[in-house]
Amino acid sequence: MSCWIGFARPSLEHNRLIELNSLNKQKRDVLRHSFNPINNLTYLTNHMTKLRWGILGTANIARKNWRSILHSGNIVTAVASRNSRRSRQFIEECQKEHPFETLPAALGSYEELIESPNVDAIYIPVPTGLRKEWVIRAAKAGKHILSEKPCGTNVADVREMIDACQRHHVQFMDGVMFMHNPRLERIRAALDDQAKFGNLKRITSHFSFLSTGDFHLANIRGAASLEPLGCLGDLGWYSIRFTLWAMNWKLPLEVSGRILSQTGSDAARPVPFDFSAELLFERDISAGFFCSFLSVSSDWAIATGTNGTIRLPDFVHPRKSNLGAIDINGTVTDDLVMNPQAAQEVNMIRAFSTQVLSGKLNEDWPDWALKTQIVANACLDAARAGKVVSLHS
């Protein structure tokens, strides 16, 4: 579902006008000399079909999305860090492997990025505990927002973030890459196949990696102030999202959770490192998941119906192809095509950019993010309270 972005279009055009006007004389001369009038026009027209991205924070995951922005045909115009040395270094390293024609600006504060007239959309991968402030400030500045997941530390914060985006007519999306894998269409068709699959009964999923050394002290994932949901926010988010997607966005009636292991940099506020949960839906459909920073790297999901089984051996990160494998009742398919421009993370950036450039907002994306947050926090509340949490509306 989509709706018109009330002010987004004018503000995009306005920003571009400022940018074009601010092309310094040298650049204008280069354009005049390098392009005949027709090519020059082509350059400007092409430029206006690209979304101009800013990256807020030199996070590890931002390197992947830098590449995705390039492969999607859009551009990074600026990277901000709390320290300009880090943004310069980040740009230098990313440019070496995946260069943009024009070097993005290296900014020394997040404020500068938010205020930049050369940025239409901001990718926000700062730790979850800090994300709310920057999402709201970016929305107020008229920037469209791709937020890392988990979106926030609690449901009230995420509602506020999404409300701010709606009030300021900007797009909000969380960065769940597998949602943009065309494999989902095949899985949906398999789930809906009454003859071969029947009625959905159970979804089970798992996402883990083995942290080593002083991870719990040094990584943001061990800090309660930065990533209070621990492995549930970092990994369980995908299991919840896959389950809600399979359930056509119906929330569970009730959830229970268990923190199997917790630790972190603040002994007084440990975060989940091993977590399991159980979700109960209408019609006796159930889902369970396990997520962990303490088990070998593995991500898989299984949906069981009255007549059949669908197995995804790599539901978060397709291993051998863009699509990843699908096993339906024992028959495995995988197109084994590895095209960097069709990777799910590139599709994500392309979908977001195309949506914003269309002048319309996608209303489903924020809704899916909010629902995932509702279930994640309910699982954590259930685990902490040691009781079942009801989500009956």
Ligand SMILES: NC(=O)c1ccc[n+]([C@@H]2O[C@H](COP(=O)([O-])OP(=O)(O)OC[C@H]3O[C@@H](n4cnc5c(N)ncnc54)[C@H](OP(=O)(O)O)[C@@H]3O)[C@@H](O)[C@H]2O)c1
């Ligand atoms: N969607 C996915 O596939 C995916 C994959 C991995 C991670 N993630 C999510 O993305 C987020 C970032 O993960 P990451 O592993 O990339 O993190 P990271 O490398 O530790 O980066 C976090 C960035 O946040 C900025 N930051 C601002 N205040 C900070 C503070 N007080 N402490 C530490 N960093 C601070 C830093 O940038 P500056 O120093 O430049 O300001 C830092 O580079 C997490 O929430 C994670 O769950 C998503």
